[in-house]
Amino acid sequence: MNEKIKEIRFDPEKARCFFSKMLAFTLGPVELKDLLEENKVKLVDVRLSADYEISHIPGAISIPKEELDNNTDKLSKDEITVIYCYNQQCHLGAEACLILADYGYPVMLLEGGFKTWSEDFRFTTSAS
Numbered sequence: 001m002n003e004k005i006k007e008i009r010f011d012p013e014k015a016r017c018f019f020s021k022m023l024a025f026t027l028g029p030v031e032l033k034d035l036l037e038e039n040k041v042k043l044v045d046v047r048l049s050a051d052y053e054i055s056h057i058p059g060a061i062s063i064p065k066e067e068l069d070n071n072t073d074k075l076s077k078d079e080i081t082v083i084y085c086y087n088q089q090c091h092l093g094a095e096a097c098l099i100l101a102d103y104g105y106p107v108m109l110l111e112g113g114f115k116t117w118s119e120d121f122r123f124t125t126s127a128s
Helices: 003-009 012-023 029-037 047-053 067-072 090-103 111-121
Strands: 043-044 080-084 106-112
Touching: 012 090, 012 106, 029 043, 029 111, 080 090, 080 111, 090 106, 106 111
Parallel strands: 043 080, 080 106
Antiparallel strands: none
16 A cells, blocks of 8 residues: 555544545435425536436436536525535536536535435435
8 A cells, every 4th residue: 555645544633634524515315305304405416417307306406517517597605505416436426516616606515426315215206
């Protein structure tokens, strides 16, 4: 293993910094469900529109990642936007979060994406 990585792993301050940022900018399905019930976030599905039409998280709006630049008018800088994509390995969500952060929007990423919401937690989904 790389010596620099070994060194970082034994640095509690670097761990504290990493995990505090992780907790600030990601959330899991249970936390998202609670925030949606309280109307405290805007939920955006950045998957392909066809996949959104098949099924999506209730309350989500569809803005495919490729169309995000032209649809920021659907969002507000006064509320947190939560982004989700397909699954844990999909980077569409992280890329969309970066785009919105560059535009000055407060943003978070749903860890595990739609797959974790629908398959692992078996929360309700909607079809258009």
